[in-house]
Amino acid sequence: MNPWFETVAEAQRRAKKRLPKSVYGALIAGSERGQTIEDNQRAFTELGFAPHVAGPIGERDQSTTVLGQQLSMPVMISPTGVQAVHPDGEVAVARAAAARGIAMGLSSFASKPIEEVIAANPATFFQMYWCGSKDEILERMERARAAGAVGLILTLDWSFSHGRDWGSPVIPEKLDLRTMLKFAPQTLVRPRWLATYAKSGHIPDLTAPNMAVGGGPAPGFFGAYGEWMGTPPPDWADVRWVCEQWDGPVMLKGVIRVDDALRAVDAGVAAISVSNHGGNNLDGTPAAIRALPAVADAVDSQIEVLLDGGIRRGSDVVKAVALGARAVMIGRGYLWGLAANGQAGVENVLDILRGGIDSALLGLRKTSVSELDRGDIVVPEGFERALGVPVGGGGFDTETSEPVDNGVLVESASP
Template sequence: MATRVPFKNLAEAERLAKRKLPKAVWLAVKAGNEQGWTLDENLRAFSELGFSPTVFDRPTSFDLRTTVLGMDIDFPVLVSPVGAQAIHPDGEVGVARAAARAGTATGLSSWASDSAEDVAAVNPNTMFQLYWVGKRDQIEARVEAARRAGAKALIVTLDWSHTPRRDWGVPPAPPSSLDLRTMVRLAPEALSRPAWFGSYLRRGRIPELKVPNLFDRMGNVPYFGTAWAEFEATPPPTWDDVKWLRELWGGPFMVKGINTIRDAKLCVDLGADAISLSNHGGNNIDGSPSPLRYLPSVVEAVGDQVDVLVDGGIRRGSDVVKALALGAKAVLVGRAMLYGLACAGEAGAYAVLDILRSGIRETMYGIGRSSIRDLERADLMVLNSDFFVPPTR
């Protein structure tokens, strides 16, 4: 019997996810940084763009298909690589299966709870996302493991700032082991949401927070906390490091976390096939504007040399249309997927993608566009004259 999905839009999914998840888990999902200005700004930017609907020549069919990183997908929404999807027993495998069913690609984080092998087995269009953790030999081993698993593309994420402050509180540090003392410490959180914890027990498992894609030199799978300590101790990659990584992989390659024209041009120079404009969902420098505001400037600078994607704050199909009209090839959706996953597992993840696809079609019907390739900036109304903020570099 199909799982009933208890939400009809992503605002409902967010409210339900907050009620379902233990507080510490919810804080990790909601995330953000410092006062949360950028977290809110990512949503606000979309609200400052509107449409001018038409009543004549409305389309009767829609072509939403596109190609990103060599992968043909049915509509321009990809699942962003988001770590530790053990907020539900279905985890990354459930999200990947939902994405495959929806006809799109899934991103798999280095910090995932499921392995690249397991995820690629259920979605052939899997993109493995790499954080720079450890030495080059460790990174090379992880890249080759993703290649053997069948990953179609490699994403390197460069925009994490390691800022631990949030005005509304931060979750406790993830464990470095799951010994008896740790289990006792975490028990009140788990038991505060018995239905959530019970969903794991019914599967005969517990959310142990291991990260199989960040295996160590001996092939051992570390706990999240152990891997995180190594991440914080690893110097950030240089341009030469990323160039080495691009050559090592050799296939479709995306750099995620770009915020300036200068960095976008450097990505072109190192041979990237795509970039994603991103502030890490509000988790980078608080006070940085939404990538949507400088999307047109970056597209103008490098859009004829590299596919430009964008992520952050996408909650509706109309948001996707706005991004495409400003020049994006496609969008990546992360936090919204977690809301759906928390509410109803794989079925909830699929519902998020279905809601976005329906919203794209409805918006395109309203503005008289039958193909995403026909979308342009003239389809939008700027409600705030200060909307566009060109990058300063």
């Protein structure tokens, strides 16, 4: 089989053929009935383009910056946990991102140490959950700072939803002999995946080395996950505290409401990502792209706005940028590429997105992504979701999280 694939959908098909059933299931899973994960993709199909038939031609510029990092195109690697679909995991992804000139987001639940990932891609943002005590959070921050992370991504858009109508994927706590025997029927029918690990000389690593604190051992994925679930969620004062402790840019990932976006500005973050955790949070949350325009309008260039969720094509990237995003973050797409062909597969996915962006710019007769605006997009009536719009007042008290100046909130669909 030709290792090259032409679409992200083909990368997904190859990942499904190559991976054990439970591993592939972990990549496609959404919460509950999967309404949000479906809407993340469906929403992009509802948007159209308004192309020109004549205009500037020639080389098109896709470059942009995110939090001071130069990107060759408006795409970043979104942090995803335990990338054991391939032995090289996050290091392979970081190398691919560096080779294509984009930044890396590394999950605190990653299977590779932050030091190895930053060595592969110096433009790495370290992603953190609000997990453990403040002292433990500070220790993880200090490790990221010492390793050379260029910024933090604070992820708050997950509320521990477990139920899935098609069944939750079975992920073991560790791979000992007993577990390997249990999963043997799945893995033996995927000989190419087994051969890749056999060649690497080690078994899939299900620990979270970046969660280790106090000189102790790295916890397993579910040990780290359990600590997170047992930590009371943060308030806006805690978000401000993170920004004050980190002497660099902080991105808040998971914003879907206008009032939360404005509170994030007040708390001191440098960027937000409009996101619903790829459909793995509260099912029934609107697609991120539906919420993007109202959020982008509300913050009005005070901070940078990104989007993640549902990106499968370069044209999706262009739609998001035209509706107000500086860049997008991708998750499942690069994981399918990693599963299909390691680092080269991730580079393949990034090349597909780059080609799609270029084609859309050509059709719209734009010479740069910076020229994109809402006039380039056909937005159907009722498409947008403007959630938590403050009216009658301004701003929020960061300490109490309440509107000030008699502000009240309204919920609406498209204005």
